[in-house]
Amino acid sequence: MKILIGQIAHETNTFSNVKTDEESFKLWGWDVGEAVISKNRKVRNYVGGMIDRAEQLGIEVIPTFSTFAYPAGVITSLAYEALKEELIGAITKATSYDAICLALHGAGVTESTEDLEGELLKEIRTVIGYEIPLVVTLDLHANVTQLMVQEADVLLGNNLYPHTDSYEIGKEAVNIAKTIIQKDLKPTMYLAKLPMIIPTSTTNLPPASEINARCSEWEENERIVDCTFYHGFPYTNIADIGVTVLVTTNDHPDLAKEAARDVSSYIWGIKDQFYQKKPSPKEGIAQALSYDGHPVVLNETSDNPGGGTPGDGTFLLRALIEEKVSNAAFGFMYDPEVVDIAFKAGIGSSVDVLLGGKTDDLHGEPIALKAYVKCLTDGRFIQSSPMGKGGKINLGRSVRLQCDGLDIIVCSVKSQTLDEQIFLLHGIDVKEYKIIAIKSSQHFRAGFEPNSSKIITVDSPGLSTLDFTTFDYTNLKTDVYPLKAVSQVATK
Structure with missing residues (x-):
């Protein structure tokens, strides 16, 4: 069994006046081929988890390309093209593999697209088709889109903030890829979107810890593969922004929908607990x-x-x-x-x-x-x-x-x-x-x-x-709480 791995990650704050160029990525690593493995093996990050788990299972790792840039302003078009050229070029050159595991972020924005991850996955599908399993890890602060859900077989996000579970999520990605390859898993995902943005909220404390507990209760059902509460990334002026709940099941779409809607309704009911004024x-x-x-x-x-x-x-x-x-x-x-x-x-x-x-x-x-x-x-x-x-x-x-x-x-x-x-x-x-x-x-x-x-x-x-009223959100496609009063929860 062979699995391709790779990474492109950026959390884009579109309100920043500092654009993210190719050098911004190279400052933190622009690794190709075996350098991906040597740099990340035994390191507690997504890619490290993928590598270590694959080696534990006797799966051959085919490294492609790995990079990330520190959060800043929009990614330039030139940088985005260079990123795609490296990753998709490496995937295209690979001759024999059974699945792909990618570490993305979920809040990437470029000069040409508000949904870096969705568009990237769509382009990858033009190369590999839809028979090859594509398992993707995302940051807890991903602004998850329907396009991401459409193009990936499984999306896996952090449950914890601080993200001390990135390594475990990387390992889980390989486990899931293996079960799909072996025909033991037919993943079905349902995304529930909420019309709200929230401040950065540690999962060590309520209300985020209580929402995670609700997700864990659903995961006790053996038919549910994953239930994740994505906080979203609020510091970005895009249309598709905010809190989401994503549930993956083993060929039980109705159950995925039920669980996602239940958790999203629970979040909506306690939403005001997120907004607490902090001292100067x-x-x-x-x-x-x-x-x-x-x-x-x-x-x-x-x-x-x-x-x-x-x-x-x-x-x-x-x-x-x-x-x-x-x-x-x-x-x-x-x-x-x-x-x-x-x-x-x-x-x-x-x-x-x-x-x-x-x-x-x-x-x-x-x-x-x-x-x-x-x-x-x-x-x-x-x-x-x-x-x-x-x-x-x-x-x-x-x-x-x-x-x-x-x-x-x-x-x-x-x-x-x-x-x-x-x-x-x-x-x-x-x-x-x-x-x-x-x-x-x-x-x-x-x-x-x-x-x-x-x-x-x-x-x-x-x-x-933490004061969202100081930002000029001009691209929202719907009313978003707490910027405006929203009377009912949206779960589509």
Whole structure:
């Protein structure tokens, strides 16, 4: 038995002014052939799960092409064509295989299409036809479309946020592909769409945890292969946006429909639990300082690079400085210009810089700072978070600055902070600090909850703010809650 594997993944924030080009993908990996296997084997991601499970089952893996770019603005047409050329070209060249497993995202938008994944799968079908099983993993934040459902045999999404189950979902994709090949599974899917968008919501807590429990109850039925609650990706100005429930059965379409509609109705009934106002940076700092334990993690959800933001927003850092907070570490700010200045000055030097606020005007103005250069690094480490554990991370040249009791890490590559490794790389033990400030919405929880005494989410203007009224949604094809009042649930 032979299975082709590949990956193209991007979560597109169409409100960002930073377009995603081919170099954006190559920065994080543009792997062809055997490099796909060597880079991902034993790594806790989708592709790693596919590889490891196939090898456990004695299935021959035929690697094609694997890449992803960090979330940002729309993918350029040139980049999209290059992506298709690599993946579809590799599939076309393959001569003998029994199934294909792909790791996609589900929220990709290009200059030419609002549905990267659906259109990509459609083009792949023109090459392979409809006899070859095509099993696809998607991110929990996929805006799942009917075209994706039409072109894939099975779509599998994360159940957890943080996405600590990506590896397991990759393994499941191979298991399902095998059962289809052996004629033991005839998958039927039903997609229920809800006219609503929700803020980033961890599945560790209600209401998302309760919805997952409802899905799990349905999965106890042996005829149901998968029941997934997709949160959708709200930071995108497209027509097909929002929460969905996708149920896959073994040739029981009526059951798939019943389960999907039940879960979607349940979501609609508790929808208002998702919308909770979070404190401003200064309010969050006050809460942290009044709390007895340490460290307290302040996560700046409004400038979460994992949601396509610039990563150089200054609202939280400015508040820490203005409130004269000491014994705090900020990790990290994306600002290659400041990194360059620090490297030229050298360790032990004092530098005058304008930090952050360079990508746009939305995320705050640059901060005029006189700081001490404590250390310089290459920004490389091995990820320790349960999400993506074992992955090799390269944030480029990086620096630890010190200013009035604050430690500030600045990096040359944009990313959200998932675990303590970027701090350790710069000589910072997070357990010794009162406040740890980071840019992330929920993924950081997998790495930081075990090492923090309290987590406080702060919100301010930004491309991943929890306040959806600040975005100009011009392409919606129907009324969407909470932007507008919607009286009845849609499940088609």
